[in-house]
Amino acid sequence: STSENPILDLSLFKSRNFTIGIVSITCAYLFYSGAIVLMPQLLQETMGYNAIWAGLAYAPIGIMPLLISPLIGRYGNKIDMRLLVTFSFLMYAVCYYWRSVTFMPTIDFTGIILPQFFQGSAVACFFLPLTTISFSGLPDNKFANASSMSNFFRTLSGSVGTSLTMTLWGRRESLHHSQLTATIDQFNPVFNSSSQIMDKYYGSLSGVLNEINNEITQQSLSISANEIFRMAAIAFILLTVLVWFAKPPFTAKGVG
Known part of the structure; x- marks a missing residue:
C-alpha cells in the first residue's frame, strides 16, 4: 500500500544526517544551477560571445573533477566527509566572490576561465560526500527511497534556482539601469562634454544616446550578476556551518 511504501518517504527526515544532507544539497544546487545558466547568458549579453565561445569559457569547470573524482572515490572513506564538503563550499564561496569582484564587460578570456577552473575542485568534492552524509545511518531498505528523495529535491532546486536567478538578474538590471540613467541629462557637464566628442563618430544625438544606453545596459547586467x-x-559560507551538525560515522553502503 502507499502508506507502507509512499512515493515520498518523509520519515527519512527523522535522520539528522539525511535532513542536513538534503538541505545542503538543495540549497547548494539552487545557487550552483543558477550560476550555470547565468554565466553563459552574461557573456553573450555583455561581451558579445556566441554560444560556442560562452560554452568554451565555462568548460574549464569540468577539468578538475576528472582529476579529483577518482581519488575521492578511492580514498574518500579515509577522510571526514564534512572536511570534503567544507572544502567544496569554501571553494564555491571563494570562486563566486572572485567572480563578483573581477567580472566586467572588459574582462579578458583568461580572467573568465580561471575562476571556472578552480571551481571545478569544488564540484568534485560536492555530490559524493554530501550523498554519503545523507545516506549514513539509514537502513539498507531505505536507500532506494532516500535516493529518490535526494534526486527529487536536487532536480526541484535546480529548476527553482534557474528561474529565481534569471528573474532576479533581470529585475536588478532594471533597477541599476534606472539608477545609472538618472544623472544622464543636459545639466550634467560630463554627459555634455562626452556627447559632443561622441557626436563626431555617430553623427547625431540619437546615435550618441543609443550608444550610451547600450553601455549602461552592459554595466547594469554586470552589476546585477x-x-x-x-x-x-x-x-555557501553559511552552508559550511550547517554541514558540521552532521553526526559521524559517515558510511553508506548504497553510495558508490
Whole structure:
C-alpha cells in the first residue's frame, strides 16, 4: 500500500544526517544551477560571445573533477566527509566572490576561465560526500527511497534556482539601469562634454544616446550578476556551518 511504501518517504527526515544532507544539497544546487545558466547568458549579453565561445569559457569547470573524482572515490572513506564538503563550499564561496569582484564587460578570456577552473575542485568534492552524509545511518531498505528523495529535491532546486536567478538578474538590471540613467541629462557637464566628442563618430544625438544606453545596459547586467555571485558566496559560507551538525560515522553502503 502507499502508506507502507509512499512515493515520498518523509520519515527519512527523522535522520539528522539525511535532513542536513538534503538541505545542503538543495540549497547548494539552487545557487550552483543558477550560476550555470547565468554565466553563459552574461557573456553573450555583455561581451558579445556566441554560444560556442560562452560554452568554451565555462568548460574549464569540468577539468578538475576528472582529476579529483577518482581519488575521492578511492580514498574518500579515509577522510571526514564534512572536511570534503567544507572544502567544496569554501571553494564555491571563494570562486563566486572572485567572480563578483573581477567580472566586467572588459574582462579578458583568461580572467573568465580561471575562476571556472578552480571551481571545478569544488564540484568534485560536492555530490559524493554530501550523498554519503545523507545516506549514513539509514537502513539498507531505505536507500532506494532516500535516493529518490535526494534526486527529487536536487532536480526541484535546480529548476527553482534557474528561474529565481534569471528573474532576479533581470529585475536588478532594471533597477541599476534606472539608477545609472538618472544623472544622464543636459545639466550634467560630463554627459555634455562626452556627447559632443561622441557626436563626431555617430553623427547625431540619437546615435550618441543609443550608444550610451547600450553601455549602461552592459554595466547594469554586470552589476546585477555580480550581486548574485556575492549572494551565492555568502550562502555557501553559511552552508559550511550547517554541514558540521552532521553526526559521524559517515558510511553508506548504497553510495558508490
